[in-house]
Structure formats: structure tokens, C-alpha cells
Amino acid sequence: MTDMSPRRAGGRAARREARANPLVDELRPIRAGMNGGTYKPLAETDLERIHKAALRALEEIGLSDAPASGVRLLTEAGAILGDDGRLRFPAALVEDMLAIANRSVTLCGRDPVHDLDLSGTRVHYGTAGAAVHVVDVDTHEYRDSTLQDLHDAARIADRLDNIHFLQRPMVARDVTDNREMDLNTIYACCAGTKKHVGTSFTEAAFVPDALELLHLIAGGEDTWRARPFVSNSNCFVVPPMKFATESCEVMEACIRGGMPVLLLSAGQAGATAPASIAGAIVQAVAECLAGVVYVNAMAPGHPAVFGTWPFVSDLRTGAMSGGSGEQALLTAGCAQMHHYYSLPGGAAAGIADAKLPDMQAGWEQMCSNVMAGLSGLNMVYEAAGMHASLLGFCHESLILGDDLIGQALRCVRGIEVTEDDLSLEVMRATCLDGPGHYLGSDHTLTRMQRDYVYPVLGNRASPKEWVEQGQPELVPNATARKNSILAQPSRARFPAEIDADIRRRFAIHLS
Structure with a gap:
């Protein structure tokens, strides 16, 4: 059972410490290559109609102005060059290449x-x-x-x-x-x-x-x-x-x-x-x-x-x-x-x-x-x-x-719905045996890192805290971060000997 004992001392410090420790990539709340696909403005029948219309456009209208090399490649593959100079693509050719x-x-x-x-x-x-x-x-x-x-x-x-x-x-x-x-x-x-x-x-x-x-x-x-x-x-x-x-x-x-x-x-x-x-x-x-x-x-x-x-x-x-x-x-x-x-x-x-x-x-x-x-x-x-x-x-x-x-x-x-996500045991421990809130719990601290995304520059402070912070604004803060990044050496710069080879061969304009 999740530990729901009160954490009156050190709760905020613990949360800050948890946020300061980066997660391994697979546990991060967001990362490159996550799967989308839940939003579909087109029905399956719409997709089929668009596909068939595109095939008709290629077969009946075709494209003009291909270079000579392209005309040769495409006609050898099965495209048809018309007297009007347009290349037309039979549906079978398109399907074969797909x-x-x-x-x-x-x-x-x-x-x-x-x-x-x-x-x-x-x-x-x-x-x-x-x-x-x-x-x-x-x-x-x-x-x-x-x-x-x-x-x-x-x-x-x-x-x-x-x-x-x-x-x-x-x-x-x-x-x-x-x-x-x-x-x-x-x-x-x-x-x-x-x-x-x-x-x-x-x-x-x-x-x-x-x-x-x-x-x-x-x-x-x-x-x-x-x-x-x-x-x-x-x-x-x-x-x-x-x-x-x-x-x-x-x-x-x-x-x-x-x-x-x-x-x-x-x-x-x-x-x-x-x-x-x-x-x-x-x-x-x-x-x-x-x-x-x-x-x-x-x-x-x-x-x-x-x-x-x-x-x-x-x-x-x-x-x-x-x-x-x-x-x-x-x-x-x-x-x-x-x-x-x-x-x-x-x-x-x-x-x-x-x-x-x-x-x-x-x-x-x-x-x-x-x-x-x-x-x-x-x-x-x-x-x-x-x-x-x-x-x-x-x-x-x-x-x-x-x-x-x-x-x-x-x-x-999106929203995951596993047994742990449903949180019934956490609710039971909080409401029956615990402090009646979820602040500072192990479950909350874990989810704080793995489920929630926090802006770097976006400000979520209260108006009072915002004033105490000096009333920061987005664009000036972005400029400050830009200047901070550009004050550091590029992490992608080339080794000196490779850069020298490049500059000997090409007219590189960056100093």
C-alpha cells in the first residue's frame, strides 16, 4: 500500500529535489517520437475518396515540365508521355511504386x-x-x-x-x-x-x-x-x-x-x-x-x-x-x-x-x-x-x-488508464487512513515527474509571487535565455583538424 503518512516537514523541499533529478528517457512525460493519431478529421470513406481522386488526377491530368532525365526514368517505369508534354501515371504504376x-x-x-x-x-x-x-x-x-x-x-x-x-x-x-x-x-x-x-x-x-x-x-x-x-x-x-x-x-x-x-x-x-x-x-x-x-x-x-x-x-x-x-x-x-x-x-x-x-x-x-x-x-x-x-x-x-x-x-x-492510473488504493489510503489530501505523497511525487510537463519560461506564479519575482515577462525572459545559450560554445562544433580541412576546401563565411 502506498505510504500516505503526513509530510509536514520537508514536503516542498522533497518535491523540488524530485523535480531536479532528470528521469531516464523512457520515463519522461514527453519526448521525441511519441505516438499520436487519436485525432482523425477524415472518415475512412473520406480517405478512400481522396486516394481515388488523386489517382484520377495523375491518370487524367498528369504533370508537366519534368526534366529529360525524369521523363526517361518515369516512362521506362510505365508513365505515359502525352503529345501535350504531360506525364500521366496509370493507377497500377502508382500502386506498384507504393x-x-x-x-x-x-x-x-x-x-x-x-x-x-x-x-x-x-x-x-x-x-x-x-x-x-x-x-x-x-x-x-x-x-x-x-x-x-x-x-x-x-x-x-x-x-x-x-x-x-x-x-x-x-x-x-x-x-x-x-x-x-x-x-x-x-x-x-x-x-x-x-x-x-x-x-x-x-x-x-x-x-x-x-x-x-x-x-x-x-x-x-x-x-x-x-x-x-x-x-x-x-x-x-x-x-x-x-x-x-x-x-x-x-x-x-x-x-x-x-x-x-x-x-x-x-x-x-x-x-x-x-x-x-x-x-x-x-x-x-x-x-x-x-x-x-x-x-x-x-x-x-x-x-x-x-x-x-x-x-x-x-x-x-x-x-x-x-x-x-x-x-x-x-x-x-x-x-x-x-x-x-x-x-x-x-x-x-x-x-x-x-x-x-x-x-x-x-x-x-x-x-x-x-x-x-x-x-x-x-x-x-x-x-x-x-x-x-x-x-x-x-x-x-x-x-x-x-x-x-x-x-x-x-x-x-494522452491519458493512460492502467490500474495504477485509476488510483483507487491511493484514494483509499488518503481518505480512510491518511491526511485527506494527496500533497507530498509518494504517488504524487512520482506522478509529478512522469505525468506533468512544466514550462521553462511560462509563469504560473500567483500575482503576489509574480510581483515579488520582479514581474517577469515572456519575451524579455526568452531574450535572456537566448543570450545565455549563445554565450556558451556550440556543442556541435567540429574538431579543429576537420574544421581546418573544410575551410581549406570551401569558402566558409562564419568566423
Whole structure:
């Protein structure tokens, strides 16, 4: 029977001590890769109808603008090139390629502790996007993003428990040569975090140099191919229903180099995708199915993420509205389609239309992040830091997003109902033999660590205590934590001899 004897002395100290001792990973209340999938906005019959509509779109409409290499690969696999230049995909071809697609993808970190298992409904949150501005929370100004800003974002993300991967969240606008920008992006991200990194390439011609850089970081090509810790975020389509010629060539080069790919379809409902939520999902699914055929025609079983990534428009203006409830529904519906195919998938959530980390940003980011997690989305991209519908990135918002995602992950975990969870023996001991409350009990102390998530910066003090604390505010506290993190050396920095080799071979802009 649980000990329910009164603990008048030392109770608060005991609770503080319990909280100070970190739990082993499997006992933590939240962690990367927890299973979602409890939220399902689409019925089973809806999933089937979307699948059949996507197959019809591929067979009857098809996609245009594939590069010559892609036309050759796809027609040899069974696609049909029409007189109008569009490639059409028979349903049997799509089903055949789905049958050989990789369903057990693991995205590796440079440190294996950060590996991401994308099977089933396992959920991971991280950054993404290509913001061209950084949000200055002090002046409320948007300035051009720099390579140092990107490196700082990587260093911050490396220290945040609930940010599980770093896909490049902003463009290094101070590096004007595209080749050098692509290479320095990899350097800045990998020198800042040992978590999995996602990046893009401007041209296929830049990929061999990027692979050489990655081989240097990994310690050799064989080591890289065994555990590729960078993936290619590839917008291989230009919605509606066109291949992005240059991006497809990049994708082919990355596949040859052993790099996992994110097949990213990013239509905008009401602009480059149908305005209806179901229609936007149908088009995104059709385009990504074309990507599955493309990848597996070239390299059967190559690791690829099914990146249905449709966005929402504010139909009054045509502007993107990433913080809307419609966006949250789109993302959750896409996650269900990933599970329908049993494919590892990713989509966008956590985007704020708000320009600053304020109350609007909070509700916008929380709504889609919670729904994405509950739907079991494997890779929740753009989950923290993104403002102004992807135009601005904010380091403070990234830090606040770690707290926000912690609460979202607790929702993903859900409610366990074991015999111990039902707590009848604890109730009996408390009410019949004990003090009549649960404060300080062994059961409470245990659950305090294993069941409850506590914000790092979110303030739960009473108004009186808050005044005694000096009336702390979220954003200034986030700035203080940012400065504290950036005052420490990067835990991911390269050994001196490897860094010297890299700098001899490439023009690295970070000092």
C-alpha cells in the first residue's frame, strides 16, 4: 500500500529535489517520437475518396515540365508521355511504386541520440521554412537574415528538448553567391546542432560539393552513407501539377549521393491549389504520389518523406494564412493520408501570421501544433519561430515555442488508464487512513515527474509571487535565455583538424 503518512516537514523541499533529478528517457512525460493519431478529421470513406481522386488526377491530368532525365526514368517505369508534354501515371504504376516505397525511414542525427524513427504515428517537431527576415523583438523591426542568425538558430535548437530536428528556417542573405550560400547553410546548421538537419540546394551542380563537405564532417563517404544526418528539402513540384525542373535534377543528385529527400508539395489553397480543404489535399497527395513514383523508379526504397504541405490563403486578400484553423485542418488531414499509405510523412504547422511573439502568435502556433501532433504527423515542420506567414524568423519565438510544443506533446501523449492510473488504493489510503489530501505523497511525487510537463519560461506564479519575482515577462525572459545559450560554445562544433580541412576546401563565411 502506498505510504500516505503526513509530510509536514520537508514536503516542498522533497518535491523540488524530485523535480531536479532528470528521469531516464523512457520515463519522461514527453519526448521525441511519441505516438499520436487519436485525432482523425477524415472518415475512412473520406480517405478512400481522396486516394481515388488523386489517382484520377495523375491518370487524367498528369504533370508537366519534368526534366529529360525524369521523363526517361518515369516512362521506362510505365508513365505515359502525352503529345501535350504531360506525364500521366496509370493507377497500377502508382500502386506498384507504393508497394516498394520505404516505410521504415529513420532520419539520423550526427549523434544517434537524436535519430528520428518515422514509423507509424510517431511525432517529431522541428523548424523549417525560408524566412528572409529576422524579427527584432526590441525594435519590432524586420531585418535581413544572415548566416550568423542561421547558426544561432541551430545552436539554440540544439539546446531545446522539444525541438527534435532543424530544417533551415531562414536564408543567409548576406552570402550572395548561391553555391557558397548552399554550402555555408550546411556548415552553419551542422556546426550548431547534432540533431538531424534539412536543407535545400539552388542547383544540382552544387550537390557534389555539398556531399564532399558532408563526407568531411562525417569522417568519410562510407560513414556518411551509413548514417546520413542531412536531408534534402525538395520542392520537386510547382503547383498546380507541374514538376519543378531544376529541383527534380537536384533531387536526382541527392538520391545518387545517399541523401534522404523530403518530397515537398506546397500549393496554396485558393491560389495554386483548390480552395476547398479536401481539394487541396487531393492535389498535394497526387503530386507527392508522383514523387513516390519518381524516387522509386530511380532508386527503389530510397528514404523519402511524403511532404504534403498545402497552405491556406485568406481569400479576402489572397495572402497566405499559415496561422488559421483551416491550416490546422489541412495539416491534420494530410497526416491521415500519410497513415493511409503507411508512408513517413511531414507537413507544416506552428506558423504564425502574427508579426511578433504575442497572443495572436500563441493561439495560431498552438492550434496547428496540437492538431498536427494529435493526428500523428511524423514530421511537424515550421513548428516554432516562424512569423508573418513564413517571412520572418524569431529566435525568442523559437525558445518560447519549446515551451508551447512541450504542452502540445503532453496532449499527444494522452491519458493512460492502467490500474495504477485509476488510483483507487491511493484514494483509499488518503481518505480512510491518511491526511485527506494527496500533497507530498509518494504517488504524487512520482506522478509529478512522469505525468506533468512544466514550462521553462511560462509563469504560473500567483500575482503576489509574480510581483515579488520582479514581474517577469515572456519575451524579455526568452531574450535572456537566448543570450545565455549563445554565450556558451556550440556543442556541435567540429574538431579543429576537420574544421581546418573544410575551410581549406570551401569558402566558409562564419568566423
